Amino acid sequence: MTLPLRVTVAPERADAAPGDNLTFDVSVRNASDIVEHYGVELLGLPDGATVRTEPDVAKLRPTEAGTLTVRVTLPVHPPAPAGTYVVGALVRSKYRHDVSRCVEVPVDLAAVERITVQATPEVVTGGRAGQYTIEVANGGNAPVRLYLAATDPERRVTATFEPPSVDLPPGTAARALLTVQAPLPWNREKQRQLSITATPDLPGAAAGSGTASFVQKPRFASKFAKVAGIGAAVLILAAAVAVPTLLASRAKEKDPAPAPGSTAAVVVPTPPAAAPPSAAGPSAPPSAPASVAALPPAASAGASTAPTPAPANGGTTARDVDLTAPKDGVIPDDAFRAQGFLVSADPGAVAVSGCEGASGAAVVTDPDGVRFLTSSTADDPTKCHTVPLMLDFFVDAPAGAIKVTPVDPDALEMDVVYLDMTRSTEPTLAVTAAKAKAHLGIDFILIRPRSADGAATAPVALKAIRIAALGG
Known part of the structure; x- marks a missing residue:
């Protein structure tokens, strides 16, 4: 049975990328013996695509032909998955649904790569090593395997990723732990600029990239803190010696002086016992307070009073x-x-x-x-x-x-x-x-x-x- 409808589409196939605008001319011939009203729609387009037809309806007399122009806009965000779409141009009568014809048009949608890389935090301050969380996102329309790397201009930084690569379907993201190590600077702070890349395993594919900074404190920075600690230790030791001496001096000032000719005994502590001194003993020259006498001999000039690490x-x-x-x-x-x-x-x-x-x-x-x-x-x-x-x-x-x-x-x-x-x-x-x-x-x-x-x-x-x- 011969259908009362003939349809052709130009172009017969199309190559496109996300965000492209496509135009198809759909030619329709009325092969019936009555006047028909024909419309067209496209089936099988990627999700998010928009379609506009001019005119909406073609009114054709018997044996008359007309053209419907169909304009298609492909989505950008998110992009449609790459691949070949078989689009059907369906033309049918507005009033007799059994009168229709569909012509297939292959549309090849190219793969696009949109790889983004972000480091958190952007700046790490430390000594020999630092750590970052790296988030890698695939904003393209094809699955990719990405290999991670980090470099610095001086090539002094050693970078280790865990995991070293990630597999990302379209529209997904993943995280990796980045650990960096570099020799400590001598006596001034060093800021190392890191370039972080995520390279697809496809030949010629563009890599995504991000940046981070690794700020290293100099070797001598810890020494200043150590000197401050030594100074604090010296002050504590000095206080331990001076405070008991001062207290003893004040106590002596409060005691009444003995009357002339008095035989009152001088109080002498008996080391190392801490019992109160006896007032009945024979007279003796005054001695240093017990708290001072019990201390070890003072360190000689120039000797360190800082605690020494256990050997x-x-x-x-x-x-x-x-x-x-x-x-x-x-x-x-x-x-x-x-x-x-x-x-x-x-x-x-x-x-x-x-x-x-x-x-x-x-x-x-x-x-x-x-x-x-x-x-x-x-x-x-x-x-x-x-x-x-x-x-x-x-x-x-x-x-x-x-x-x-x-x-x-x-x-x-x-x-x-x-x-x-x-x-x-x-x-x-x-x-x-x-x-x-x-x-x-x-x-x-x-x-x-x-x-x-x-x-x-x-x-x-x-x-x-x-x-x-x-x-x-």
Whole structure:
């Protein structure tokens, strides 16, 4: 049976993206023998699409043809899922519903990527490490797997994400924990700008990005607090000595003076008992009040009155640490954590051309088979061996004495920074227990090549270190 209706659509297919406007011309021919009124609607469009038809109805006489223009606007927010939509252009009579015809038009909707990255908080202030919560959202119209990364311009920050990647359907979001670590600055606050990226696993796909700041307090910041604590301890000790003396002095002023020729006895305390003094004893020269006499002898001038951390290993017994124990290659900065210190290169201490970003440490073997610990870049153990190498002892367990064993004993010298914020240079690569104790212990050491005319003459090459805990 021949239908009394003929329909064609132009274009026959369409390529589009979210937010596009599409136009279809629907041509209709009345093949019946009566006048008909025809309308058109599009079926199968993405959710949120809007349709407008001009004119709304085509009035056609027998054998007459007309064109209905259909304008479609695809949604932007949220975008329709990417893919191929088979759209049906349904033309039918307004008064005879059994008279209709549908023509299919494929519409290919392209994938769009809208990845957003936000860090909370935007600024973290801390020491060696900090943490952020990273929220990643997929505002596009296709599912994506995103790989997370964070970098800083100086490449001094190590970033770890948990989880390292996320799978996001369209219109969803997920969170990851970002932990960053970086070497502490020496004596001034350092603000590190972080660039955080979420990269899709599709070739050529654009990554989403965000920013955050990591503000690090300098190494010496904790030392000022420590000095304030020492000062407070000194004031407390001074008060413990002065207050009893003052009270005794006032008590003496209140006692009546003995009459001339009186045989009244002088009160003498009997240490260490705390019983009241007897007035019946023989006369004796006055002594200091018991509260003063019971105190230990005062510290000599220049001696520290601050509390000393409990020594490790049961006192000041020295321990030998093999600095070549890790396998060859770049080692993590906490490779010697069990031995009480961290290790890293410090390119800011002495300028070395081409090594401005070198912050690593490595164990290497030279052509003669000699193994040693040295400075290096973070990814290449063969570079930047003349950058100073830092051994940083834990704040709660400072070193009480050290002796470093190098490959060449005449090629290196050592800068020592103590807990009282003083420093010294030691050509012998050793610090005695007496010297360390006089300065409250060793905070960190910086070993660097001796130089001639400003040029380093040898690499930093260490074999072992002997460490003694801070004595009481």
